[in-house]
Amino acid sequence: MTDILTDAPSALDAARLEFREELLASGMLIGTSVPGIYGRSGDFERVIAGLDSLLGGAFASLGATVLRFPPVYPRADFERTDYIASFPDLSGVVSSFERGDREHRELLAAREDGHAWDGWMDPTDVVLTNAICHPLYATLEGTMPEGGGVFDLSGYGFRHEPSVDPMRLQSFRMREFVYVGTPDAVQLYRDTWLDTSVELLATLGLAVQAVPANDPFFGRAGKMLISAQLRENLKVEIIVPLYGDLHEGTAIASANCQRDHLTAAFDIRTADGEIAHAACVAFGMERTALALLRTHGMSLDAWPAGVRALLGL
């Protein structure tokens, strides 16, 4: 991990490393050679399953259509978003070997000699799914029914951001409740379910707080997008302080008004023919589980009875 900490670790990084060590020592997470890539223990998965069930219940009144997408999705759909413009550094495109026997022997010879062999790989038709709602939009191209549509999504997201912070995984599950409809209804949805989410997470003993936030848009051009997003209050994160006074808090969920950002790209319209708007409430499953472990300790048996009951532990 030393290649990431270029200087002596700050007090915050030290606290993050200490939390990481605690997770590994307790067996909750299983370390690998890559920061942000971990195995999960059976106990960790019990927390995830409890959260999943709790969220399903809390959002049940929406009557959402359940859809599950895999961790890769069509590159053609990725190209219709502006992800490679806004977050190139977080993206993950997939290559494979599509050549013949002779080229394969060349690849193996290069590898045998300790050389890179990526030159023999070619881009495939898929990329890693960055947010689990991205694959949804291509399936909605066209006109939504009267009243719009609400979708219950869950699956693995990928973000290429190696970090010592165990809260910042490269591959993680998210549960998202997405509403696609008219601008007013979408704004109301975002605000209502943000409040519900804050209350729900607070019942788990987490010191949650809703704060205006921005996505990590890339580079100099991204700075303007960040300003606009903050100014228009499009993104609200639900954060939990995990490292005392060292850090204001880490996001475990967010409620985003995407307006027509993705719906226009995929030509999704409301029943009256206008471009639809969309909003989502998204929960980081691992992040929420980790916030619970940080708050209540590594032994699930010692968690407060009320929290255990809510999570079916």
Next chain:
Amino acid sequence: MTDILTDAPSALDAARLEFREELLASGMLIGTSVPGIYGRSGDFERVIAGLDSLLGGAFASLGATVLRFPPVYPRADFERTDYIASFPDLSGVVSSFERGDREHRELLAAREDGHAWDGWMDPTDVVLTNAICHPLYATLEGTMPEGGGVFDLSGYGFRHEPSVDPMRLQSFRMREFVYVGTPDAVQLYRDTWLDTSVELLATLGLAVQAVPANDPFFGRAGKMLISAQLRENLKVEIIVPLYGDLHEGTAIASANCQRDHLTAAFDIRTADGEIAHAACVAFGMERTALALLRTHGMSLDAWPAGVRALLGL
């Protein structure tokens, strides 16, 4: 899909396409522009959840250690296997953008002009997980306890093999029960739990059959590996006929004696200091669900009562 069917579809391909159409028309699967990449419906996921629970119960007596790995794992671990030698065409390596503002503007300009922009991407530290047991082995490097270890794994695998056959997904879940121990104990494990698995799947009304099988090793050199695997009876697949007389059957699970193939690569030893052997019993979750849909129909309510009870539907 026409780019895959180079000639007029065979009767088998026609049957596969018809099954695919039935899955899409019923809403069980949601199509995308890429063959083998689908969204899953809520009903489909109810079947998957039922299978997961049934398998957990059937293998409970093993007392397996539960571990869950994400859909990507360290490239350094991938390099310790010979996957790129044996199955280059199925692999998936991940690239991302790791350069600066100027290079990003170049990428976007090329993209704007309709050119490929992969030249600006660089290989990352991760690859797609091809089999969900692959990430396990790096975590076991060293000496196993007396009696070996048994592991309950579940997660997404990736295989780059676009196909019109809905049974052949590019991104799919597998549940694997892996045993690592002495050669004799591993062979006994494979044979015993193969029998259990065949019986279990038969109770779901599937016309299962256990047949010797081989992995799809790449190229001319791979042909010898295929011969050896068959001759030594290392891989047994549990197949179900889905297309009448047109095809002998599609694998929905397999039981594999891997001998020291991966354990030697990761220097995993038994308590007596010898290189351990490993075997796994692996279930294709989507394939099993699809075999059930093909066998019992698209309406879960109309499935036989006994099958519904076993799956908690």
